Amino acid sequence: EDQVTQSPEALRLQEGESSSLNCSYTVSGLRGLFWYRQDPGKGPEFLFTLYSAGEEKEKERLKATLTKKESFLHITAPKPEDSATYLCAVQAGNTDKLIFGTGTRLQVFP
Amino acid sequence: EAQVTQNPRYLITVTGKKLTVTCSQNMNHEYMSWYRQDPGLGLRQIYYSMNVEVTDKGDVPEGYKVSRKEKRNFPLILESPSPNQTSLYFCASKVTGDYEQYFGPGTRLTVT
Numbered sequence: 701e702d703q704v705t706q707s708p709e710a711l712r713l714q715e716g717e718s719s720s721l722n723c724s725y726t727v728s729g730l731r732g733l734f735w736y737r738q739d740p741g742k743g744p745e746f747l748f749t750l751y752s753a754g755e756e757k758e759k760e761r762l763k764a765t766l767t768k769k770e771s772f773l774h775i776t777a778p779k780p781e782d783s784a785t786y787l788c789a790v791q792a793g794n795t796d797k798l799i800f801g802t803g804t805r806l807q808v809f810p
Numbered sequence: 811e812a813q814v815t816q817n818p819r820y821l822i823t824v825t826g827k828k829l830t831v832t833c834s835q836n837m838n839h840e841y842m843s844w845y846r847q848d849p850g851l852g853l854r855q856i857y858y859s860m861n862v863e864v865t866d867k868g869d870v871p872e873g874y875k876v877s878r879k880e881k882r883n884f885p886l887i888l889e890s891p892s893p894n895q896t897s898l899y900f901c902a903s904k905v906t907g908d909y910e911q912y913f914g915p916g917t918r919l920t921v922t
Contacts, residue, residue, distance in 0.1 A: 732908045743814075743900050743913035744853075751908065787853070791908060796841050796860070797868065798911060802852040 702727040706788050706801035713808050716777045721804045723788030724770040733771050734798065735764050736787040744787055778808045812837045814914035816901050822920045823891055831886045831917050833901030840906045842884040843868070844876065846897040847916075853900065859884055860906065891921040 707722045725733065732751050736744035748757040750766035757764045761782065763774040773786055785805045789798040814835045823829055835842065843858040845868075855868030859878040873895055875887040884903075888895060898918050902911040 734910055736913075741916065741918075743902075743915050746910040746912065749908075749910055789853075796904070796906060797855060797858065798843075798853075800853040802850060 702790070702792055702799050704788055704790055704799050704801040706786075706804050708804060709802070710805045711807070713775075713778055713806070715779055715808055715810050718774070718776045718778070720775070721773040721786055721806070722770060723773070723801055725788075725790050726769075727790050727792035727799070729793050730790060731793075732791045733766055734789045734791070735762075735771070735773055736789065738785045738787055738803070740785075747786075775806070778806075780808045780810055782806065783808045812912070814901055814903055814912055816899075816914040816917050818917060819915065820918050822922065824922055825892055826890050829888050829891060829919075831888075831899060831901075831919070833884045833886065833914060834882050835884075835901075835903040835912070836882065837903060837912065838881065839903035839912075840881070841911075842878065842901065842903045843911065844874070844884070844886045845900045845902065846870065846895075847900060848897050856886070856899075888919075891919075893921050895919065896921050 704725045735747040738744045748764040753768045765772045785803040787803045789800045817832045840861045844856040845853045847853050854870050857876040859865045901914040904911040
């Protein structure tokens with residue numbers, strides 16, 4: 701069964717304290733791995749797509765990487781405005797369906 | 811502005827009273843989908859549509875109906891809502907293929 705697991709469930713960081721969020725997946729035929737940011741009460745906002753192992757994408761303080769079994773979202777020198785829930789999702793097989801993890805809730809304190 | 815819109819944003823209703831949540835996108839996307847989000851369970855797909863007049867069940871379709879008569883609209887219908895359908899609902903759309911989905915702002919539904 702296709703599955704996506706994110707860890708940790710919650711992460712508290714001091715402003716400037718870099719860290720990484722993990723997304724591990726077991727799917728048949730990965731077609732894409734997606735990272736989203738979700739603020740409370742709002743819809744997920746697209747961040748990155750990764751298609752193959754070894755690929756990396758960057759946006760401001762965020763960097764996403766992909767291996768054959770997992771993806772990492774690295775946050776460098778985070779700021780309080782980076783506080784949000786970060787969702788990982790995979791598209792696999794022969795459908796356009798996304799399978800989501802349950803997210804990592806990040807809090808960054810000044 | 812490219813966007814997915816949903817209405818209403820908040821809805822409180824009673825068991826058994828039929829309701830419709832509308833979803834519209836202005837990006838000419840073929841693919842549209844409905845999700846529900848519950849604490850600890852993440853986002854789960856309810857129904858999706860690959861194009862006009864083409865719909866199919868997702869992971870949790872029981873108690874829901876959809877239709878796709880126009881490319882831009884994809885309403886979610888609850889014929890007889892029950893309390894276990896209390897949730898946060900999101901509509902999403904994308905270009906068919908390996909591309910990102912764009913989400914609406916969400917509809918928070920409470921069924922009493």
